[in-house]
Amino acid sequence: MNVYKVIGLMSGTSLDGLDLAYCHIWEEKExxxxxxxxxxxxxxxxxxxxxxxxxxxxxxxxxxxxxxxxGTWLGEQCNLFINQFKLxxxxxxxxxxxxxxxxxxxxxxxxxxxxHIANVSKHKVxxxxxxxxxALGGQGAPLVPIGDQLLFxxxxxxxxxxxxxxxxFEYQGKRxxxxxxxxxxILNYITQKIELPFDNDGLxxxxxxxxxxxxxxxxxxxxxxxxxxxxxxxEWFLKEVVxxxxxxxxxxENLLHTxxxxxxxxIANQIRRHTAKVEHDLLVTGGGALNSFLxxxxxxxxxxxxxxxxxxxxxxxxxxxxxxxxxxxxxxEKKTNVLCSVTGAHKDxxxxxxxxxx
Numbered sequence: 001m002n003v004y005k006v007i008g009l010m011s012g013t014s015l016d017g018l019d020l021a022y023c024h025i026w027e028e029k030e031x032x033x034x035x036x037x038x039x040x041x042x043x044x045x046x047x048x049x050x051x052x053x054x055x056x057x058x059x060x061x062x063x064x065x066x067x068x069x070x071g072t073w074l075g076e077q078c079n080l081f082i083n084q085f086k087l088x089x090x091x092x093x094x095x096x097x098x099x100x101x102x103x104x105x106x107x108x109x110x111x112x113x114x115x116h117i118a119n120v121s122k123h124k125v126x127x128x129x130x131x132x133x134x135a136l137g138g139q140g141a142p143l144v145p146i147g148d149q150l151l152f153x154x155x156x157x158x159x160x161x162x163x164x165x166x167x168x169f170e171y172q173g174k175r176x177x178x179x180x181x182x183x184x185x186i187l188n189y190i191t192q193k194i195e196l197p198f199d200n201d202g203l204x205x206x207x208x209x210x211x212x213x214x215x216x217x218x219x220x221x222x223x224x225x226x227x228x229x230x231x232x233x234x235e236w237f238l239k240e241v242v243x244x245x246x247x248x249x250x251x252x253e254n255l256l257h258t259x260x261x262x263x264x265x266x267i268a269n270q271i272r273r274h275t276a277k278v279e280h281d282l283l284v285t286g287g288g289a290l291n292s293f294l295x296x297x298x299x300x301x302x303x304x305x306x307x308x309x310x311x312x313x314x315x316x317x318x319x320x321x322x323x324x325x326x327x328x329x330x331x332x333e334k335k336t337n338v339l340c341s342v343t344g345a346h347k348d349x350x351x352x353x354x355x356x357x358x
Contacts, residue, residue: 007325023325
């Protein structure tokens, strides 16, 4: 039995920081197992957050420069993590940070140069997991469902609440998944208007009341009418969502309250579409799972047909980093790590580019 010792790196659209998870991953009798041994979250300082937010608008030269410097920074963070916990590491598996995601135009781009990470950390690196799937005609997203299938198959639904909400489940004998729509991205955008990084536990949102005009405008976004497979990201948020929020004259509490109800409504709509039996369970991870008001609102809209399961805080916060660690292992094993039933690609693939340290 070969136990892989992997650092998974994840930086999401909510821009709250970099997640690092040191995991042991192994296969035994055709079943995959994991242990999350050590974790660390590195919050982005004001400068880094601003650079990541503005990266969408950089010129090609500026973006490639940032791609390299961000990769160097990732490598430095890995070294600090390794030294802090004295880790024995086989490989680093990095999601990078998505700047451009336009599968309809044939590309997606995650910054964080794998060669720079490898050279700085002196470890083998696997990254760029999305590009191959897009080249095969897929969305390049979501990718986490391979982890849902191999590590969390006991749950009917797996819901991730990061900047974007996405769901994964078995459908007609295959694993499918897609981005539902908004989650923390809109909530954090609203709180940043009053210089708060996020609404702790949903306390501000819980004090607000519904702005029905904003609620209807958000629910009317065209993306929600599209059939899956589908994915979205920051570009859609800037173009379609920000104008609705910015043109709504109301209190921060009311904006947050309305956004929470919109997020919950869209999630409940999608889950209910695929509930064939009376009782289902829904595993919820990602930063949004720590927002009590959001979780209560989702549960109220699902009523008694679905039971929400929140795992321990480590899994809630580091599941995505864990899954990218798993994806790196699958790439080394030359096994499928991206599912065409999820992304709409022509075929399954073992994706990710491997970089050896120079």
